[in-house]
Amino acid sequence: MREATAWARRRATLPAMTQQEVTTLAQGRFLKLVRQGTWEYAVRVNARGAAAIVAVTDDGKLVLIEQPRAALGKPVIELPAGLVGDEEGMEEEEMEAAAGRELVEETGFEAAKVELVAEGPTSPGLTSECIALVVATGLRRVGAGGGTPSEQITVFEVPLDEVEAFLREQSDRGRAIDIKVYAGLYFARGLAKKAV
Numbered sequence: 001m002r003e004a005t006a007w008a009r010r011r012a013t014l015p016a017m018t019q020q021e022v023t024t025l026a027q028g029r030f031l032k033l034v035r036q037g038t039w040e041y042a043v044r045v046n047a048r049g050a051a052a053i054v055a056v057t058d059d060g061k062l063v064l065i066e067q068p069r070a071a072l073g074k075p076v077i078e079l080p081a082g083l084v085g086d087e088e089g090m091e092e093e094e095m096e097a098a099a100g101r102e103l104v105e106e107t108g109f110e111a112a113k114v115e116l117v118a119e120g121p122t123s124p125g126l127t128s129e130c131i132a133l134v135v136a137t138g139l140r141r142v143g144a145g146g147g148t149p150s151e152q153i154t155v156f157e158v159p160l161d162e163v164e165a166f167l168r169e170q171s172d173r174g175r176a177i178d179i180k181v182y183a184g185l186y187f188a189r190g191l192a193k194k195a196v
Contacts, residue, residue: 042127048085050129051099054117054184054191055080055109055136061157062188063107063139064166066175068152077156077170078178080106081131099134107155108145112138117187122180133180135187160188 025033031042044050055063069076082102085093093101096114104110118133147153158166163185167177 041125042129044083044127044129046086047083048091048093049095050081050083050122050131051095051102052079052081052131052133052180052184053099053103053111053114053136054133054187055103055107055111055139056160056188056191057109057139057157058137060160062160062163062185063103063109064156064158064181065106066154066156066170067147069176072176074174074176076176076178077167077181079180079184081180082106084132095132096134099132099136103136104142104145106145106147106151106153108141108143109136109139110142111136112140118183131180133183133187135191137191160185 020037023035025035025040027033027045030044030046032045034041034043053063057063063080064077065080066075066077068074080103082098082105084095084098085091087093095116099114100111103114114134114136116132117135119130121127122129122131145153145155156166163181167181171177
């Protein structure tokens with residue numbers, strides 16, 4: 001089983017704390033819980049990483065999704081996202097290709113261009129997982145989206161100048177808002193400024 005993307009590659013160059021012995025406490029299909037010194041944290045297995053997609057339509061709308069998340073016990077408003085190299089036979093899949101695949105699967109949009117804009121840890125006190133943030137442009141609808149049969153994904157297209165109001169409304173309706181949406185909004189607005 002493979003550890004997630006950047007963590008596995010960078011581990012050898014990190015300070016001595018990260019060179020302590022790692023003990024596996026439990027392991028499932030997608031995560032393992034480990035102890036290293038006095039730290040306990042989760043490690044993603046069976047994937048090389050993850051990508052979150054800042055998808056912006058030609059008419060200036062941010063594509064967001066809503067899906068139920070068992071860990072929170074409620075629906076979450078998120079950027080489209082997915083794992084990289086998690087499918088059998090595609091273990092060496094490039095991040096941009098995985099992001100494009102996930103965008104089509106979850107939203108029904110295909111991107112003409114996918115560009116890496118940032119990469120970093122999602123919750124460094126809890127997990128070694130790093131995520132790539134990509135901007136997807138030149139979108140065209142090629143399907144309905146909605147995810148795989150096991151997912152319950154709803155797609156939203158929100159004008160950039162209405163995203164904060166939309167998120168407040170969704171929060172008032174009891175939805176959690178994934179914090180990465182705000183990072184995505186930063187890059188989406190930067191893209192919009194370049195277009196003007």
